[in-house]
Amino acid sequence: MVPLSFRGHLFPAIALVAAVLALPGCASTPTKGAGMSRASTTGLPWMDKGMDPGRRADLLLAAMSFEQKAQQLTGAVPEIVPELPHCKGARHTTGIPALGIPTLRITNGPVGIGQNDCVGLDTPPDMAYVNGLYVDNAVYFHPSSAKATAVPSALAIAASFDPHVATAFGELMGEEGSRLALHVFEAPGMNLARLPLAGRNFEYKGEDPYLAGVMSVAETRAVQGKGLIAVAKHYVGNEQETNRMSVRERIDPQVLHEMYLLPFEMTIKDGEAGAVMCSYNALNGAFACENEEMLTNVLRRQWGFQGYVQSDFFAAKSTAKAMRAGLDHEMPLPQFFAPDKLRAALDAGELSMADIDTALRRRYVQMFKFGVFDKPIVQQDLDVEGGGRQARAIGVETAVLLQNNGALPLPHDAKRVLLVGKASQIYAQQAVAGGSVVGKVMGAGGGSSDVVPFYTVTPVDGLRAIYAQTGNTAVDVRLALVDDANGDATIDGKAAGFDDVLQAAANADAVVIMAGTVAEEGADRATFADKSGGKLTARGDSLDWYAPLPKALSFDGGDNAGRNSHTIAMIDRLFGVRSTTARPTHAKTALVLKDNAGVPLPARWLGTKGPAMLEVWFPGQEDGHIVADLLLGVHNPSGKLPVTFPVEGQGFMETVTPRQYPGVMDAEGIPHVEYSEQLQIGYRWYDANGKRPAFAFGHGLSYTTFAIETPRLQAPSTDGAPYRVEATVRNTGTRAGSEVVQVYLTVPSGSGLPQPPKRLVGFSKLQLAPGTDQRVAIDIDPNASHHPLSVWDASRKTFVIPSGTYTVWIGSASDRLVRAGTFER
Template sequence: MNNEHTLNPELNESTQSSHRNGNFPWMDQSLSPRERAEKLVAAMTLEQKIAQLHGAMETINIYALPSMEEMNAMSPEEYDKLMAQIQVQRHVKGIEELGIPRFRITNGPVGVGMGDGHPSPPATALPMTIGLAAGFDPELARDYGDIIGSETATLGQHVLEGPGVCLHRTPIAGRNFEYFSEDPYLSGVMGVEVAKAIQTHNVIAMGKHYVVNDQEYERFRANVEVDEHVLRELYLLPFEMLVKDADIAAIMSAYNRVRGTYATENRYLLNDILRDEWGFKGYIQSDFWSCRSTAASLTAGMDHEMPDAKWCNETNVKNALEDTSLEIQTVNRALVRRFTQMFRFGQFERPYNPGVIDAKGHGAISRKIGSQTAVLLKNEGGMLPLDPKAYGTIVIIGQSEFVDDACNGGGGSSKVDPLYTIPPVEGMQEVLHGLGSEAKVSKVTVAKDLSNLEEAKSAAKEADLVILMAGLVASEGADLPSPNMLNDQNQMLTELLDVNQHTVVVMKDSSPVMMPWITKAKAVLEAWNQGTEDGHVVADLLFGVVNPSGKVPTTYAASENDLIYAGHPERYPGTDEGNGFPVIRYSEGLNMGYRWFQSQGIKPLFPFGFGLSYTSFELSEFSVTPAQVDGKSPITVKVTVTNTGKVAGAEVVQVYLGIPVTGQPPKRLVGFQKVFLEPEQSHEATITIDPSATNHPMSVWDYCEHDFVVKPGEYTVYLGTSSEDTPFEATLVVS
């Protein structure tokens, strides 16, 4: 597939002959990708240029589409029919006479989602991105991105729309499942590794949604007002890391307005920051229907409208050129940027020849990723891991999404059509059989209105072991009504937890939820929306085949009143303020996520970075060197980690920094390392704080310098195993 000398079979014989005869100077591989792109654009007619500015989907009225609530109420057949209408045209038409291939685009970032084709091709349904972040392990992120990149290439697609690196500002945001975390550094580290792995397969990775698309509510209309230092230190930071550390090829602009201007028309974001300051060399694609104009969007820095030609059509572009609101050089610039990336990854030479995905091989990797990202939230009395031979009958109880089939969560355009799935009962039965257990596994599916809850109670009472499965499957297009699980699942758990003392709760979430029943539960495992290998992963964890090692990537609040928007509608869902559209004010400033809880003195239910294990660890020999620095030289933090338990496991060492600047939160994450240890084994973990790193670990945004600056003063270095559990401290003086 990657043979650079193979001609594209989608081109006819005369065109291929032109290739052979050297009539296409842009096919000269001795030239740089940009030189080739410039030669191609110079050879194009105006009509050909315009045809390449946009996707080929037939223009539709997006406001005539069903609401997310209506989509959720559809039958699977009705939903698939609607999605087929949208997904079949995810491409830009090729131009045969110029050797331009059909440009095929597929969605991500939790696997290969809606792609160009009818129907959209099946792929490996990976664990949700929030779960990947819980792994706190860049190597897992590389494995994750490698699967996505490999499958995108195998399916003949050119672009994977992901990773998504917006932040979890609220637990109710509809797309938290496909974003990483509330922390910008963790999100950036994991996003960089995913993007780099995708692009090793000569697939364009696309960071999204740029920027502050942290909610789905009124996403086509809402305006986000956010201070510059907050934008820089939190919400832009993971995008900056994608550009500088991953050399990402594309960025997707967001739907929402930012400071009154739509993101797709925001020159300050698209040009001044992204290109002039960060040095971004790729191209910018609109989110689907986020483009709101022709001249304004292209001039601001948007290069490619998707999925149709609602704005960048021939009539509009020619009119804009004629009235000089748009320049032909701007059109050329947009095309050169995209073609440069296509040439960079050899996409003009690559034949369209879809292959077969290694479903079982990739499923095995997905199983490994999933088992290392689950978070053990509670384990009273060491109830877990379970003895596979101690129970004759096991019943799994929960609502349909969580017990009937693998929890392939996340609705909307990123949803993956899985190649196969391992349901909970079958997966647990297979794992138990492999462990020599003869236990019988059954299930009770609880109705959404809890009408058969008594039946479930009876089954729980009679079983030797009860596994309660509950959770949340969020969706693009709509935020959740509250951070509580839907369909009275809290009541379901509250009542069932009283029935049998041998009961474990398995959560399958796409975002943190309220747990008012937590005091009744002896053991709680957050498994996330696992995708393909759900049944195997959960059983591996419960019965100790794998020791859970995930950490909370976004804080779990104990009460809804503890969240940043409680009593502050201007923070969410926003207020009109006479504008005619919602205005959302990030008035909490830098105090978001664990920073909010710490700055307000609020104790969370489960703090950022928290996660239990089936073994125990001890930290010792902590050191920070040097103790005095100039704000430019790297600082080395060391600690020895010892597995003091009886089974192998992994601990995540976390380093936080207290910045001596007024208005800064108590702590910010600046480094972490996941350490795998056998019983009684020790390892010296070394974490470097480099002031010049792209995450600006020691810097704050300076309005006068219009840059990140390290301020002099006494910094506090914290080390521990969560944002709240940092027993080691040291003072670092910046002179």
């Protein structure tokens, strides 16, 4: 959450804090925390652990003064964390020891525990004015506050199509967050991949709302099972980074409920998330953090949400309006909920003390529920090796084998393996996470996905290690890096020409090419005419486009203007090499993609003469091991695509108008975006328009083969009971592997907008030994939180089941389905 729009006038307070931190003798002896500012809780009735959380919150509020309540409604100015005297922090609400209120500590979480409210006291201040506010940026972003396990991206987790993987991710986050004495985990993220070039797609869970919801529910339960409060974000419509602080979006209510709200509804109802984060954008006439329709009518009245709403950093834009709409906690600084503004709103009759009490009570109930009041703030060392093992185990479950014509698994007896990538790109050189930059440590990119791991595994080191593990210690793994012009190169750090790389590829027993699309919070993968971000001049949904700083807006003529790596041309020339070994080039070449989301692929790469292709997303710190495990077949790929991969020049982005993205500027320079594609995003757009993608949503191969046989639809025995879809899954190959059975439903349009040809309503992942089979049953429950049979009736403001014929489909991908049956409603 990059603070791009600071407001308020807190210079004196922040300057004072900075000055105090710089005084000699102020740095107490470092400690892992000993609850040093915590007063005795004797005589405080709300500290009775056996009491109901709501009753505890009521008793606490009754004892608080206005000044204490006001201080608790916002994050703190940068300061030494009272309970952790070795930490400077800026992601917390300072506690009140006399009342037994602990400091509430908040961390980010899309790809690990990053920005964890603990910058070392010896960190030099980085004071700077931002929108008139003097801020020590180091306290927010210094790498010393982000040391943790860097796991695969959230989109990779979704690609597993396995809630158990999301659970493992959440348990690791909960464990590390607890060890670091953190309380609030700002994830899961569940905005949809409406635009393939959106900068934060990797932090979210793909283009389908049901998949995003299932995985977010599992993550939420796991995180909260470890005692942290999970924050469902970004609520709602935060599907682009360009002008995210000011963009006004228009989304049809039916589209909103059936698509963009659906994963949030599932996470609230099924995951019981303790908190929700309102986003930066305006939606249908109101900014997200003062949108009464979303924060009160939908979230609380329709869904029954019992938790609290926190603002995204600097997303609050008003005092009384925001609190009355349903905002409870402003982060990261006292601005609109600052004491003077709250007092003015009370004096003007715009707020009552009951409004303030309601906002605080919602959060205190969750804090009592998750034990925040009852456990000391004491940090423990992280299990570095254990975290790495878990990150690796998660990563191998997330890769998607897109295509394989014999090159994979790589031969275990290979003598010469050539790894090829671009010198200006990270993919073949470093472990990859969001925002990774060539030559800089992981976590240097900026944004909420930054995690600084204790170690990383490079692609070359990973390949060498796994080859040695298989018994081949003599293999020569060489790294070739090619410049953007495809002229000069290096091989193992020595100067060479691209022709030398081509010759090395011809002579190699196996060739691995690595490419991808890095992204980060703060910018989309696109180049604009100027700093306004109002006119798109180059789309970045390509393997060729890159910007030197992924987190910053790219515009023509600027230092960060988009560049062309000519990666596609490099790959074409490598494919065209005449092999001097026993296997032809296409059968010994594997293309490993590390992507933000789906990426267009040239049609000439597809089919029997194309390369093997493996998508591994952003693998995180264990990159080298994860990818090598998969390339050598130590682990069998089992992921499925959570986003569609279009054929180059034939995708959704070719049809997007400026009003759809990046928005049309009004006379005041405010961008307006309309989701005019309505329900047709991702695979739904390809289905509705008869377009065949390179690789469809849900696609993913294996080193073995499967057959899905004898599908059957079983009608419910009683009214309102689930429909059951059954099939037999058989492993018809020679290796153990996993298959994901997917169920889609064609829903009659009824009233309102036409429905897409199909929607995902269920899936199940099965692991099978060679030659074995298993009967799978997937239920379609009309009463489930994802409303599988329903459409949103805007006039009645509810989901309704339309009359007509429903067709049930089952298969291994959205484009590999057979009809399981039909039913009438």
